[in-house]
Amino acid sequence: MSFNRLIDKIVEMNNPTVAGLDPKLDYVPSYIREKAFGQYGQTLEAAAEALYEFNVGLIDALYDVVPAVKPQMAYYEMYGWQGVRTFDRTVKYAQSKGMYVITDGKRNDIGATMEAYATGHLGLTDVGGQSFAAFGADALTVNGYLGTDGIKPLLEVCAAQDKGIFVLVKTSNPSSGELQDLSLSSGETIYNRMAAMCDEWGKALPGRYGFTGVGAVVGATYPEQLAELRAAHPSLFFLVPGYGAQGGGAKGLVGAFNSDGLGAIVNSSRAIMCAYKKEGCDEQDFAGAARREALRMKDDINSVL
Amino acid sequence: MSFNRLIDKIVEMNNPTVAGLDPKLDYVPSYIREKAFGQYGQTLEAAAEALYEFNVGLIDALYDVVPAVKPQMAYYEMYGWQGVRTFDRTVKYAQSKGMYVITDGKRNDIGATMEAYATGHLGLTDVGGQSFAAFGADALTVNGYLGTDGIKPLLEVCAAQDKGIFVLVKTSNPSSGELQDLSLSSGETIYNRMAAMCDEWGKALPGRYGFTGVGAVVGATYPEQLAELRAAHPSLFFLVPGYGAQGGGAKGLVGAFNSDGLGAIVNSSRAIMCAYKKEGCDEQDFAGAARREALRMKDDINSVL
Numbered sequence: 001m002s003f004n005r006l007i008d009k010i011v012e013m014n015n016p017t018v019a020g021l022d023p024k025l026d027y028v029p030s031y032i033r034e035k036a037f038g039q040y041g042q043t044l045e046a047a048a049e050a051l052y053e054f055n056v057g058l059i060d061a062l063y064d065v066v067p068a069v070k071p072q073m074a075y076y077e078m079y080g081w082q083g084v085r086t087f088d089r090t091v092k093y094a095q096s097k098g099m100y101v102i103t104d105g106k107r108n109d110i111g112a113t114m115e116a117y118a119t120g121h122l123g124l125t126d127v128g129g130q131s132f133a134a135f136g137a138d139a140l141t142v143n144g145y146l147g148t149d150g151i152k153p154l155l156e157v158c159a160a161q162d163k164g165i166f167v168l169v170k171t172s173n174p175s176s177g178e179l180q181d182l183s184l185s186s187g188e189t190i191y192n193r194m195a196a197m198c199d200e201w202g203k204a205l206p207g208r209y210g211f212t213g214v215g216a217v218v219g220a221t222y223p224e225q226l227a228e229l230r231a232a233h234p235s236l237f238f239l240v241p242g243y244g245a246q247g248g249g250a251k252g253l254v255g256a257f258n259s260d261g262l263g264a265i266v267n268s269s270r271a272i273m274c275a276y277k278k279e280g281c282d283e284q285d286f287a288g289a290a291r292r293e294a295l296r297m298k299d300d301i302n303s304v305l
Numbered sequence: 306m307s308f309n310r311l312i313d314k315i316v317e318m319n320n321p322t323v324a325g326l327d328p329k330l331d332y333v334p335s336y337i338r339e340k341a342f343g344q345y346g347q348t349l350e351a352a353a354e355a356l357y358e359f360n361v362g363l364i365d366a367l368y369d370v371v372p373a374v375k376p377q378m379a380y381y382e383m384y385g386w387q388g389v390r391t392f393d394r395t396v397k398y399a400q401s402k403g404m405y406v407i408t409d410g411k412r413n414d415i416g417a418t419m420e421a422y423a424t425g426h427l428g429l430t431d432v433g434g435q436s437f438a439a440f441g442a443d444a445l446t447v448n449g450y451l452g453t454d455g456i457k458p459l460l461e462v463c464a465a466q467d468k469g470i471f472v473l474v475k476t477s478n479p480s481s482g483e484l485q486d487l488s489l490s491s492g493e494t495i496y497n498r499m500a501a502m503c504d505e506w507g508k509a510l511p512g513r514y515g516f517t518g519v520g521a522v523v524g525a526t527y528p529e530q531l532a533e534l535r536a537a538h539p540s541l542f543f544l545v546p547g548y549g550a551q552g553g554g555a556k557g558l559v560g561a562f563n564s565d566g567l568g569a570i571v572n573s574s575r576a577i578m579c580a581y582k583k584e585g586c587d588e589q590d591f592a593g594a595a596r597r598e599a600l601r602m603k604d605d606i607n608s609v610l
Contacts, residue, residue, distance in 0.1 A: 022418065025432065033433070042433040074414055074421035078430050080439035081390040088386045108411050108448055109379055110478035113327065116379035125383050127330065128338070128347040134385035143413055145450045146476050147483035171451050173415035178452035179498065183490040190495065193484065 002207025003164045003215060003237045005138065006100045009067035010265060015298045016257070016305075018068040018102060018239070019290075020269025021055055021090060022075045027273050028054045029283035048082035051075075054286075055090045058273065061287035063097035066294050068138075070239075070267055072104040091137050101137045102239065106168060108143035108150055115153035122165075123157040139164040141217060141239065144194055148201070155204045155214075164205070164213040164237075169194045169229065172219025172242030191225070195233050202235055209262060211237040220253055220266065227255025230263060238264035243297070244271040250300045261305045268297055307512025308469045308520060308542045310443065311405045314372035315570060320603045321562070321610075323373040323407060323544070324595075325574025326360055326395060327380045332578050333359045334588035353387035356380075359591075360395045363578065366592035368402035371599050373443075375544075375572055377409040396442050406442045407544065411473060413448035413455055420458035427470075428462040444469040446522060446544065449499055453506070460509045460519070469510070469518040469542075474499045474534065477524025477547030496530070500538050507540055514567060516542040525558055525571065532560025535568060543569035548602070549576040555605045566610045573602055 010016050025033065028050050036053070040046035059069065069090075076087035091101050107117045121140045124131040144151060144167045154165050170180055170191040180191040188196075195216055202212025212235050218226050220242035229236070238256050243249070243266050256264035271278070275293035276286040315321050330338065333355045341358070345351035364374065374395075381392035396406050412422045426445045429436040449456060449472045459470050475485055475496040485496040493501075500521055507517025517540050523531050525547035534541070543561050548554070548571050561569035576583070580598035581591040 022421075024421070037433055042435040044430065044432060044437050044439060047430075047432045072414075072418055072421075074412070074418045074425065078421040078425035078439060079432075080425070080430070080437065081386055081393045083425075083439070084389040085386040106413050106448070107379070108413070108473075109377075110476060110481075113377055113379045116327075116329070116377075116383040120379065120383035120385070120388075125349070125352075125385070127349060127352045127384075128342055130347040132349050132385065134349065134383060134388070143411070143448050143450055145448055145473060145484060146478055147480035147485070149478050149480040168413075168450060171415060173451055173454050175452035175454040176415075178502070179450060179495070180452070182495075182498065185488040185490055185492075187490075190484070190487075193487065197483070 002205050002213035003211055004208045005162065006068060006164070006265065007209045007211065007237070007262065009100055013065065013067050014302065015065065015067060016265050016301060017066060017294070017297055018070045018265050018267045019058065019062050019066050019272050019294060020070045020072060020104070020267050021058065021273070022072040022269045023051045023054050023273065024075060025050065029276065029286050031283060044080045044082045047079045048086040051079065051083065052086045052089055055086070056093055057287040058290050059094050059097055059099065061291040062294055063099050065291065065298070068100040068102055068265065069094045070102040070104050072269070088135055091135055102139040102141065102166070103135065103137035104141045106141050106143045108146055110146055111149045111153060114150050118154045118157040122154070122163040123161055139166060141166045141168065143168050144197060151201050155201060158205055158213050164215060166215040166217050166239040167194065167198050169198065169216040170218045170222055170225050172221045176219065195229055195236065198236055199233055211235055211263070215239055217241065218256065223252030223255055226252070230255055230258070234258070240264050240266045244268045250304045253301060254304050257305055266301055307510050307518035308516055309513045310467065311373060311469070311570065312514045312516065312567065314405055318370065318372050319607065320370065320372060321570050321606060322371060322599070322602055323375045323570050323572045324363065324367050324371050324577050324599060325375045325377060325572050326363065326578070327377040327574045328356045328359055328578065329380060330355060334581065334591050336588060349385045349387045352384045353391040356384065356388065357391045357394055360391070361398055362592040363595050364399050364402055364404065366596040367599055368404050370596065370603070373405040373407055373570065374399045375407040375409050377574070393440055396440055407444040407446065407471070408440065408442035409446045411446050411448045413451055415451055416454045416458060419455050423459045423462040427459070427468040428466055444471060446471045446473065448473050449502060456506050460506060463510055463518050469520060471520040471522050471544040472499065472503050474503065474521040475523045475527055475530050477526045481524065500534055500541065503541055504538055516540055516568070520544055522546065523561065528557030528560055531557070535560055535563070539563070545569050545571045549573045555609045558606060559609050562610055571606055576602070
């Protein structure tokens with residue numbers, strides 16, 4: 001019903017990071033792609049198989065040093081239902097290795113429809129009396145533009161299934177401020193208001209470390225807002241994208257954490273997945289390069305905490 | 306690159322409505338469910354098969370009187386990748402019958418990731434030099450909370466593939482006002498601002514009827530805001546949920562349309578899909594009941610225009 005399980009793993013591994021699994025086919029080493037093309041031709045099925053083999057290699061290299069993975073649904077949907085099947089297999093494989101899985105879907109809708117998303121991504125789907133974890137991740141990113149009745153169905157599933165959600169508050173992209181930074185007549189910004197709504201929603205999901213099961217997405221690319229939000233919202237656990245490839249460095253992350261070094265999990269996707277390209281090592285060693293980059297990132301972040 | 310194709314069909318059929326395909330398993334007639342359970346057991350695959358047969362029946366009954374369908378992805382994701390495969394088959398079947406397909410996914414993300422959603426839902430996915438329409442709908446609903454660089458990748462795909470998007474502006478749910486109705490220091494509300502951003506984005510996708518390819522989702526449950534937004538944003542084509550089951554009546558819809566009777570497409574989901582339950586007819590006649598309800602809705606809305 002909160003992020004207890006996630007934070008336990010972060011503490012145990014002394015590593016507040018999550019590896020994003022956003023596998024464009026271009027990121028996959030060519031020997032894996034060619035093998036899949038050989039088996040299935042140039043098809044969506046081949047792409048989906050190649051992505052799965054890539055993900056399995058990454059997970060095998062990371063599961064004992066990184067507490068969580070964050071598959072981004074867009075990259076799986078790009079390859080059709082075949083890609084979504086790979087997403088599903090990836091979630092289940094990562095969990096079988098003990099990893100905490102955050103589905104990055106930024107889902108949002110109204111009551112009954114949000115209930116369907118909550119059920120599909122975090123809960124149990126009933127089929128004629130049988131229950132199935134359709135996708136069964138541990139946490140889901142969501143967009144709160146529709147207000148409380150788009151969030152409530154998630155809270156119920158999170159309470160029943162020990163899951164959590166991360167609500168978009170201040171995103172990492174250059175134009176995030178167009179809407180999120182605007183001042184309301186009350187004096188607060190829109191992202192301030194969204195964070196305050198997260199505080200309210202989180203009351204239903206209290207957690208052991210002082211963080212509720214309703215976290216916030218706050219970009220590493222806005223270090224001032226990170227620190228401001230950390231100070232104002234002590235019970236919000238942060239998911240922080242934008243480290244590395246998007247330009248946010250470790251120093252700017254300090255403000256995301258409390259004095260006890262908790263409070264956030266920092267994501268890196270491309271820098272880990274494509275570490276073998278940057279390193280220039282043999283592509284057969286893509287997983288080794290991902291592990292080396294993940295450990296470098298862990299040390300980089302821990303060095304400023 | 307706009308909603309020309311959709312509006313052509315609305316004019317030709319004299320019917321500004323869209324049938325939502327949000328198929329919970331409970332909505333599916335029991336004889337279809339039992340057949341699928343008999344074939345596949347109580348499994349996600351059985352559920353997905355039952356949903357597909359239900360959708361095909363509905364599309365066969367509607368395609369010559371209703372211009373468009375709007376499958377809501379949440380209800381397919383609830384049944385896992387098997388459900389998403391049914392979504393894909395549904396999109397393609399509806400298009401084979403000449404229907405315009407609006408995928409209701411409320412997708413949102415930043416640049417590169419939004420590009421993946423745009424490609425998957427509206428564009429063409431490259432796999433080793435071969436191109437595939439992964440899901441290939443005609444339009445997609447999106448959430449603009451992340452600002453311009455979450456929308457731009459969609460505009461490029463829409464321009465290249467003659468597609469459109471509907472951005473959430475003022476949603477139909479009771480708590481939509483919690484964020485959307487707040488006043489900015491500039492005096493406008495958040496939903497006003499979002500509509501103004503849609504005007505800007507739409508400039509890249511001009512259309513023949515005076516409407517751009519960037520439309521707005523505005524709920525039937527807020528007739529005053531519908532009329533206010535219609536007057537202030539003449540180039541935004543509206544997708545209007547909330548008619549019928551959510552309590553919005555035909556009278557309140559008048560404000561969504563221009564003096565020439567164009568400007569909006571009104572959605573009904575449950576009332577059409579579950580018409581056989583309300584009518585109390587034999588469940589084998591579910592498609593006939595759906596058609597009767599769709600024609601009743603058409604007449605109801607045309608009577609006030």
